[in-house]
Amino acid sequence: MLYLGRVFNGGIAGGALTRALSGCALALALSGCTRLGVGRAPAAAVAVPAALGNQSAPILDEAMPPALAKDDDYVVRIVVGSVTCSGALIQEDRVLTAHHCVAARDRDGASLERDVRPEQVRVELGGDYLPWGEVGVRAVLAPSCGYVSGEGDLAVLVLERKLIGVATRAARLEAPPGKRDEIEPIGFGRCALSADGVHRKHRAGGPIEQVSEGRFRLSAAICPGDSGGPAVSSEGGEILGVISASAMDGDERTRDRSEFVRVDRWRSLFAYAALVSSGTSPAELPPIECK
Secondary structure, rough: OEEEEEEOOOOOOOOOOOOOOOOOHHHHHOOOOOOOOOOOOOOOHHOOOHHOOOOOEEEEEHHHHOOOOHHHHEEEEEOOOOOOEEEEEEEOEEEOOOHHHHEOOOOOEEEEEEEEEHEEEEEEEOOOOOOOOOEEEEEOOOOOOOOOOOOOEEEEEOOOEEEEOOOOEEOOOOOOOOOOOOEEEEEEEEEEOOOOOOOEOOOOOEOOOOOOOOOEEEEOOOOOOOOOOOEEEOOOEEEEEEEEEEEOOOOOOOOEEEEEEHHHHHHHHHHHHHHHOOOHHHOOOOOOOOO
């Protein structure tokens, strides 16, 4: 049986793309959703390099052996309580992810129309079973919609400090995605039938099949926990969108209908993130309204 829904690793929302799910317990029965710590150690148990532990200093090249940081380390794991998602480092201090990954939730796990506090979000670095470091977040920027999925399901996290020496990947804001674009999704998801634990994976993607005003669709193999991961152009390597929702059957090899939010639709979000990175308070910025 297929389930269509959001793909954060705190649960799958069954039914329509925007339908919310109450908690991870039901998702465990539906999809094999794993709670934080299964196959990937909690951040608190990980030895963090000295530069990561210093809140006032950036990560320096000499603090990270060349063998530690890899080209794919721009793809990161987002941890918000028991919910885990994926994201992409688009600047030294900015991470792109899905809005529903940082939406606040009630006691039953249903999304609320507000974001979590920045201090509740952690970003894990490294793509193997154990992260080699982590960094905190000082600002969460997102549109006034997309708390569940669909329109506005995009967020930029401004980090506590710049990550010097870690790879970044640019988002393509100047041109919309088209049907000629071949997409490769990347994330930290894990399906119910996966034999291994949680680590970064390049997912099976393909050509874009449909483009709408704010999203695009294709058949891709997506697992819970891949939400917010980048949709990368196989030709140019730029990020064209983020993973928002997908039909999943528990097998990571199954390609099915998957929806991605276009980054070019939300240029103002990236402009706001640049201002906050430069010192502007998020409270000084007007809301990013949805149509």
